[in-house]
Amino acid sequence: MSPPATPTAHSAAARQREGTPANGALHLIPVGLGDAPPERWLPAEVRALAGRLDTYIAENAKTARAFLKLIGTARPLQEITIHTLNDRVDAAQIKAWLAPIKHGAEIGLVSEAGCPAVADPGAKVVDTAHKLGMPVKPWVGPSSILLALMASGLDGQRFAFHGYAPVDPAERAKQLRAWEQHSAKHNQTQLLIETPYRNAAMFATLLASLKGDTRLCVARSVTTADEWIATRSVAEWKQQPAPQLDKLPTLFLYLAR
CATH class of the missing domain: 3.30.950.10 (Tetrapyrrole methylase, C-terminal domain)
Incomplete structure (x- = not known):
């Protein structure tokens, strides 16, 4: 699958080299509810954003990779970091995952289906981001x-x-x-x-x-x-x-x- 076209660089470092500000954020990206073309349930801008991120926090790494494969990514899937949000993850670990945002990194949060943090354990990641004073950006998609x-x-x-x-x-x-x-x-x-x-x-x-x-x-x-x-x-x-x-x-x- 061809990567989504976007003029935006895929990392904070690249943006800084281009002279643009490094505005880090936690992006809340909805995923599909079932077998359907992504064009039907996710706007093009969100697909482009999701495809250029190189770090994710996900409830299930396997379904996160399936989502990324479906929408297309700017870099090979094996080069994308996916942190798994399971029951063993504590607040300290979440803070460590989010720490790069302070230096301009962008991180995606996805659920297994639908909107992250809605009836979903991703809510504790969002809560931690707020407590750390980090920008949180919700994106349009299916709930x-x-x-x-x-x-x-x-x-x-x-x-x-x-x-x-x-x-x-x-x-x-x-x-x-x-x-x-x-x-x-x-x-x-x-x-x-x-x-x-x-x-x-x-x-x-x-x-x-x-x-x-x-x-x-x-x-x-x-x-x-x-x-x-x-x-x-x-x-x-x-x-x-x-x-x-x-x-x-x-x-x-x-x-x-």
Whole structure:
């Protein structure tokens, strides 16, 4: 793949040689939500920026390399440094990774999918950058949470993203009903996700636990060829075959009356 065309140099040192200021920053770069051309979900300017950076912080180095290979890079992938943000990384390590920004370096932060630092461990990297007084630059790209909310037709002014519901069936049903009560009281859309292979079980639990007039949206594989989004009342969902959700990334959203 040809590298993205950009007049901007790939390092702070190069910019200084050209007589331009070395303005370091932590760049928050969204990645794709699934198998789809990058032109569909990432602006050209962001692709060019991502392609010229030579240092990244990523939740998963393998998926970060796949992203960089997809968009094209100004230098070989093996020359790009990718720091892996796993559970063993502490604050001191993050500070060490970010230290070059003080001297004009630019570092990218990516998630496994979607926007970094939104329902994502990258938030602690951003927090550290702020505490160190470093510039943080968010860039436009896909967020499955916001895209699903946009397409749901549910309340987009008051909403809460809960991540995962409890795995235990009884606890899960109890939690879903508690969120439904909160939704009715505050007119607040509730959003959650599930491990893809448990999507069918989650959908069945939602139908069994929620009230018939609660509006439920299912947003599957947003931005990909398998994208499918529909909003119906729980009672209406019960009257038709369940959607195909197995092993496909899906968000569930609901709003109680």
